[in-house]
Amino acid sequence: xxxxxxxxxxxxxxxxxxxxxxxxxxxxxxxxxxxxxxxxxxxxxxxxxxxxxxxxxxxxxxxxxxxxxxxxxxxxxxxxxxxxxxxxxxxxxxxxxxxxxxxxxxxxxxxxxxxxxxxxxxxxxxxxxxxxxxxxxxxxxxxxxxxxxxxxxxxxxxxxxxxxxxxxxxxxxxxxxxxxxxxxxxxxxxxxxxxxxxxxxxxxxxxxxxxxxxxxxxxxxxxxxxxxxxxxxxxxxxxxxxxxxxxxxxxxxxxxxxxx
Numbered sequence: 712x713x714x715x716x717x718x719x720x721x722x723x724x725x726x727x728x729x730x731x732x733x734x735x736x737x738x739x740x741x742x743x744x745x746x747x748x749x750x751x752x753x754x755x756x757x758x759x760x761x762x763x764x765x766x767x768x769x770x771x772x773x774x775x776x777x778x779x780x781x782x783x784x785x786x787x788x789x790x791x792x793x794x795x796x797x798x799x800x801x802x803x804x805x806x807x808x809x810x811x812x813x814x815x816x817x818x819x820x821x822x823x824x825x826x827x828x829x830x831x832x833x834x835x836x837x838x839x840x841x842x843x844x845x846x847x848x849x850x851x852x853x854x855x856x857x858x859x860x861x862x863x864x865x866x867x868x869x870x871x872x873x874x875x876x877x878x879x880x881x882x883x884x885x886x887x888x889x890x891x892x893x894x895x896x897x898x899x900x901x902x903x904x905x906x907x908x909x910x911x912x913x914x915x916x917x918x919x920x921x922x923x924x925x926x927x928x929x930x931x932x933x934x935x936x937x938x939x940x941x942x943x944x945x946x947x948x949x950x951x952x953x954x955x956x957x958x959x960x961x962x963x964x965x966x967x968x969x970x971x
Contacts (some may be wrong), residue, residue: 715729715730715733716732716734717729717737718735718737718738719739719957720738721735721736721739721741721753722741723738723741724742724743726743727746727759729741729745729747730747730748730749730751731749732749732750733747733750733751733752733753734751736752738755739753739756739757740757741753741759741760742759742761742763743761745759745760745761745762745764745778746763746791747769748765748766748767748926751767751769751770751771752769754770754970755773755777756774757774757777758776759776759777759778760776760778760780760809760963762790762791762792762793762913763792763793763795764792764793764794764876765795766795766797766821767797767798768798769795769797769798770799770800770801772801772805772827773799773801773803773804774799774803774804775802775803776806776807776850777793777807778808779806779807781810781833781851782808782832783811783833783851785811788925789812790813791810791811792808792809792815792817793807793808793810793816793817793818794816794817794819795819796819796820797820797821797822798821798822799823799825800823800825801825802824802825802826802827802829804827805825805826805828805829805830805831806830806831807831808831808833808851810820810893811833811834815834817834818835818836818837820833820838820839820841820857821840822840823837823839823841823842823843824843825843826843826845826846828847829845829846829848829849830847830848830849831849832844832852832853832926833851834852834856835849835854836853836854836855837849838855838857838858838875839858840857841855841859841861842860843855843865844860844862844863844864844881845864846863846864847862847865848865848867848967849867850867850868850870850871851870853867853871853872853873854873855872855890856875857875858875858876859876859878859879860878860879862878862879862880862882862883863881864881864882864921865883865885866883866884866885866913867884868884868885870876870965871886871966872960873888874888874890874891874893875892875956876891876910876913876961877889877890877891877893877894877895877906878895878906878909879896879900880896880903882898883895883896883897883898883900885900885969887964887968887970888966888968889968890927890930890958891956891957891960892905892906892923892957893905893906893927894906895904895969898912899946900969901970901971902927902970902971903922904927905923905927906911907924910923915953919951922948922951923957924954925948926944930938930944930961931971932969932971937961940961941961945958
């Protein structure tokens with residue numbers, strides 16, 4: 712432990728590895744087999760459990776539990792991993808489960824803001840710069856790409872994927888994949904348009920946003936199969952990294968994509 716500020720009222724296992732300038736507040740709990748990087752802050756009553764590997768500049772608020780045992784009947788008590796990057800905020804009562812099997816990983820990337828009461832289940836992967844709203848529940852083996860925004864109380868079923876720069880409005884639940892660059896809303900969940908305001912704010916050009924909108928008009932208003940829609944996109948929409956990402960994401964879906 713290098714230059715760590717550890718309250719005498721906290722519990723830190725002697726084998727835990729803490730970086731420089733880590734602050735551990737009273738009544739926090741840091742288990743064995745834990746790595747915490749530099750400049751992290753662990754608030755009172757937060758628990759960092761065995762198998763957690765945390766990078767730098769993370770903040771963990773009261774009653775959060777990181778590295779909890781997976782809620783999976785296949786889990787047999789193995790030492791498994793929760794991998795966390797840098798610059799994340801985990802607000803109060805967040806629970807994140809580590810992986811089910813030793814060769815798996817639950818992964819949280821960099822720069823994410825995870826609001827109060829969120830639960831992220833075993834073997835899920837969250838990219839970078841995501842915002843996950845109050846009380847949202849992400850089932851096992853889900854994938855959130857970069858820059859995803861969840862409103863509050865979202866329910867993501869097991870194995871679903873959410874493409875980069877998509878926004879899912881409060882209260883939605885979904886069992887199919889949510890493609891990139893869109894807004895998803897309503898109950899049952901459906902395509903609600905391109906996430907144009909956020910994309911423009913973040914520097915996507917007007918031309919690219921128009922091309923994304925054209926691609927989704929073909930998918931959702933073209934009155935054809937998804938397979939045919941992808942062929943039409945390749946034929947009609949100028950190719951760019953964004954359009955290629957849409958094509959690849961939709962091509963690779965195993966659960967199907969949400970519909971209009």
